[in-house]
Amino acid sequence: HVLFPILPLTGSMPRAMAGKPPYAWEPDKGAFIGVMKRSGDIKDIVWFRGDACYVFHIMNAWDDGSRIIADVMQFDEPPLFPHPDGRPTDPAKSRARLCRWSVDLAGSSDRFTQTYLDDLTGEFPRIDDRRAGLASGHGWYACANPDGPLFGALSGIAHVDGAGRRRATWLLPDGDSLSEPVFVPRSQDAAEGDGWLLAVVWRAATNTSDLAVFNASGIDAGPAALVHLGHRVPDGFHGNWVGAA
Known part of the structure; x- marks a missing residue:
């Protein structure tokens, strides 16, 4: 499968031209993951909803039966980017922690789960690349x-x-x-x-x-x-x- 995380950090040319932040945090838009088979087509994408969050870097993702698991470094709110009106995001929430996303392709819910695995602030996750996708x-x-x-x-x-x-x-x-x-x-x-x-x-x-x-x-x-x-x-x-x- 291929995963397409769509997270609520938005870009707006009209906003930038008005002197406001060109990129801004809009958590009310929520978070989504599009899932497509690697041999599939865009018409085959299935969408799952989650709580608003931001991710710069992903450690790994793999199939686990009917589920897809992805370990990511998740922020509750992104650093570096303000709200559309220029208000800063909360520094206490703008730190990444190792988090596990789970998507159940055989389940009845259109939501994916987000579970923090540790409370240690971190970024730049890596694995033995020979295990990428496994x-x-x-x-x-x-x-x-x-x-x-x-x-x-x-x-x-x-x-x-x-x-x-x-x-x-x-x-x-x-x-x-x-x-x-x-x-x-x-x-x-x-x-x-x-x-x-x-x-x-x-x-x-x-x-x-x-x-x-x-x-x-x-x-x-x-x-x-x-x-x-x-x-x-x-x-x-x-x-x-x-x-x-």
Whole structure:
């Protein structure tokens, strides 16, 4: 299947031309997921409704019998974007947490369920990409330190199992932050999760960045290696791993 999340962050050229926010949060419009078979056509899309939310990044999605499961980093309200009249969204609600969406294709309801799996603020979820579209037993995401001075800043990594339960976390010193982690399998036939996790770390004291290399199944031990880049890589940096062969 292909999923089409339609979430109530709206763009409006007339609004922008009137000097109002070109993109704005309109929760009364609700949230929807369109579901289409990969071999299907747009006329085959079935729509499901949910509570208003916003998502930038999805960890994974897969079939589970008659259900489709998607693990996402869900915001109750989006950061960065105001209401149509310019009022800001609620900062307390503008933090992403790992959330499981469930769509029952054989059920009698046109609603999908949304269940938070953890209360830890995070973003940039990743899996072992060899399990994309299949049930997976490992996931990682950049997370915040709930006890840090800048709660909400991405200053660590969380490792979770297939149910979203935390296996381990690793946190940076106060003030430092990191970008999207990337999983690298030890070999193409290695077991799921057997490999390395790469993440770019920004160092506040020097305004430079390091490439941190973790044992993916033991992130709480800290980086196995650091590559000092000698310059700054902006927060929010994305990446993918491509093998040389």
